[in-house]
Amino acid sequence: MTFHVLISDPLSEEGLKPLQEAENIEVVINPGWNEQELSDQIDSFDAILVRSQTQVTRALIEKASNLKIIGRAGVGVDNIDLEAATENGVIVVNAPNGNTNSAAEHTMAMIMALSRNIPQAYHALKQKQWDRKRFVGVELKQKTLGIVGLGRIGAEVAARAKGQRMNVIAYDPFFTEEKAEQMGVQYGTLEDVLRAGDFITVHTPLLKETKHLINKDAFDLMKDGVQIVNCARGGIIDEDALYDAIQSGKVAGAALDVFEQEPFTEHKLLTLPEVVATPHLGASTVEAQEVVAIDVSHDVLRFSQGEAVRNPVNMPSVPSEIMYKIEPYFHLAEKLGTFITDLTKEVVSEVKITYAGDLADIEIAPLTRNAVKGLLKRYLGSRINDVNALFLADRKGIEVSESKTSSKKGFTNLITIEVSGKFGTRKVAGTLLNGLGPRLVRVDEYRVDITPEGHMVVIQHRDQPGVIGRMGSTIAKHDINIATMQVDRSDIGGDAIMILTIDRHLADEALNEIESLDEIKSVTAIDL
Ligand SMILES: NC(=O)c1ccc[n+]([C@@H]2O[C@H](COP(=O)([O-])OP(=O)(O)OC[C@H]3O[C@@H](n4cnc5c(N)ncnc54)[C@H](O)[C@@H]3O)[C@@H](O)[C@H]2O)c1
Ligand SMILES: O=C(O)CC[C@@H](O)C(=O)O
Numbered sequence: 254m255t256f257h258v259l260i261s262d263p264l265s266e267e268g269l270k271p272l273q274e275a276e277n278i279e280v281v282i283n284p285g286w287n288e289q290e291l292s293d294q295i296d297s298f299d300a301i302l303v304r305s306q307t308q309v310t311r312a313l314i315e316k317a318s319n320l321k322i323i324g325r326a327g328v329g330v331d332n333i334d335l336e337a338a339t340e341n342g343v344i345v346v347n348a349p350n351g352n353t354n355s356a357a358e359h360t361m362a363m364i365m366a367l368s369r370n371i372p373q374a375y376h377a378l379k380q381k382q383w384d385r386k387r388f389v390g391v392e393l394k395q396k397t398l399g400i401v402g403l404g405r406i407g408a409e410v411a412a413r414a415k416g417q418r419m420n421v422i423a424y425d426p427f428f429t430e431e432k433a434e435q436m437g438v439q440y441g442t443l444e445d446v447l448r449a450g451d452f453i454t455v456h457t458p459l460l461k462e463t464k465h466l467i468n469k470d471a472f473d474l475m476k477d478g479v480q481i482v483n484c485a486r487g488g489i490i491d492e493d494a495l496y497d498a499i500q501s502g503k504v505a506g507a508a509l510d511v512f513e514q515e516p517f518t519e520h521k522l523l524t525l526p527e528v529v530a531t532p533h534l535g536a537s538t539v540e541a542q543e544v545v546a547i548d549v550s551h552d553v554l555r556f557s558q559g560e561a562v563r564n565p566v567n568m569p570s571v572p573s574e575i576m577y578k579i580e581p582y583f584h585l586a587e588k589l590g591t592f593i594t595d596l597t598k599e600v601v602s603e604v605k606i607t608y609a610g611d612l613a614d615i616e617i618a619p620l621t622r623n624a625v626k627g628l629l630k631r632y633l634g635s636r637i638n639d640v641n642a643l644f645l646a647d648r649k650g651i652e653v654s655e656s657k658t659s660s661k662k663g664f665t666n667l668i669t670i671e672v673s674g675k676f677g678t679r680k681v682a683g684t685l686l687n688g689l690g691p692r693l694v695r696v697d698e699y700r701v702d703i704t705p706e707g708h709m710v711v712i713q714h715r716d717q718p719g720v721i722g723r724m725g726s727t728i729a730k731h732d733i734n735i736a737t738m739q740v741d742r743s744d745i746g747g748d749a750i751m752i753l754t755i756d757r758h759l760a761d762e763a764l765n766e767i768e769s770l771d772e773i774k775s776v777t778a779i780d781l
Pocket of ligand 1: 327328329349352356401403404405407425426427428456457458459462463484486510511533534537
């Protein structure tokens with residue numbers, strides 16, 4: 254089947270080659286559609302690749318019934334409605350490393366442009382003014398650079414600033430003092446950084462928590478004559494507060510690559526001579542554009558071939574060496590989830606998944622997602638996948654918990670799913686047998702040994718002579734062949750279970766007939 258990919262923003266041609274050269278992938282490059290045209294066409298695509306221009310909104314995602322993956326050739330994903338993507342099972346991938354150097358270099362260029370008034374002096378000279386007095390700058394050496402956000406770009410900026418013999422102080426709530434010290438960076442609170450910086454540069458993502466992080470109160474804490482840089486995201490700095498702080502003389506200069514609303518042609522900050530600006534060029538280098546396009550193309554290619562992606566944004570990323578170990582269990586986890594949903598036939602309110610034996614030593618979160626995907630797919634159909642499984646379970650009020658135990662319980666590995674609801678509590682367990690694939694080994698307290706595949710019938714009955722024969726002849730009457738049969742009982746003459754694998758689905762008529770037999774307590778058809 255052909256996998257249709259839309260490239261809706263300009264991306265490096267070289268970087269798109271992995272997709273263009275792949276078999277079974279059809280790529281539509283930059284058709285120049287407006288918002289309405291994009292919305293009309295999006296339905297025919299499995300993947301969309303964007304930079305920061307295309308707004309991948311909830312409305313667009315909800316129209317895109319075939320969309321499976323959104324690739325962002327860059328870091329920031331604030332032009333993508335992540336919640337809508339997750340809810341609709343659309344995986345979002347980005348290219349977090351490819352433009353780090355370019356953005357850090359651009360930040361340094363902005364700091365230097367500010368410190369030596371380069372754009373203003375250039376502009377004056379172009380206006381035929383040879384004015385040396387107006388453009389006296391300051392040295393960076395021994396000035397303090399305050400960095401807010403010491404991630405990939407913040408750290409690269411710190412290293413470059415140290416090369417300029419600046420003192421660097423940084424704040425990042427997800428960074429340790431020890432790590433900062435190893436980088437030769439002083440670690441401080443946000444307030445310490447705001448108070449100390451001669452130059453302050455922000456390098457956080459735009460989040461609820463970072464929106465207007467640099468606001469009037471923050472400017473009030475800063476040194477008089479501070480210079481501000483934003484090459485991260487518009488909105489981290491409150492533009493109105495920045496305008497006022499420049500007007501009042503508190504802020505001597507600001508260098509901005511990003512803005513609250515982009516693109517624009519009129520902006521009040523650009524009327525101020527103290528403001529230096531570029532139109533979101535931090536990642537615009539030949540090198541960065543090639544690498545981000547290659548990275549994101551490879552992830553989309555991997556996804557189209559059913560492989561794990563490297564840079565997922567809306568689900569945890571699992572390193573390939575770990576993925577290699579857990580992948581064989583995906584199928585088992587999903588089948589157990591589907592089996593127990595079919596068995597209970599009712600909505601569950603709680604799911605407890607236990608991983609035993611060898612599984613106690615490996616990353617289990619992807620297995621839980623697969624188990625919950627299997628569990629919910631009967632209610633939610635084909636749009637459930639491992640991207641949205643936990644999100645949708647939560648939204649349906651289903652409490653999911655996972656635990657590990659090293660106790661082997663007779664198996665080298667064992668996944669047990671216990672579900673509770675109005676029906677009570679039920680349990681299934683399965684194992685991966687070396688060389689033989691997945692096996693269903695427990696249903697409630699009964700022991701069985703069945704490949705969880707194809708058509709099955711689970712019959713709960715009383716342990717009495719003749720039940721098995723009557724069951725066999727009833728099923729045969731409906732012209733259905735029994736492939737395997739497993740029986741277990743609690744005690745002689747007590748409750749028992751019979752699980753048949755059969756060659757085709759057991760229709761309602763046959764089910765009703767079996768259910769009407771005296772010894773039968775329940776009968777359930779399961780199609781895995
Ligand atoms: N101008 C451009 O063209 C351009 C290019 C690349 C990246 N960016 C932007 O630069 C920013 C940084 O990118 P990155 O690759 O370094 O990301 P990153 O995820 O590596 O780093 C972000 C850092 O911000 C920290 N952080 C989060 N919340 C914080 C808070 N409240 N206060 C302080 N720190 C906080 C995180 O702990 C993390 O270390 C992003 O907004 C990204 O979109 C812009
Ligand atoms: O696509 C771009 O040029 C902007 C990229 C940049 O803002 C990012 O977040 O990676």
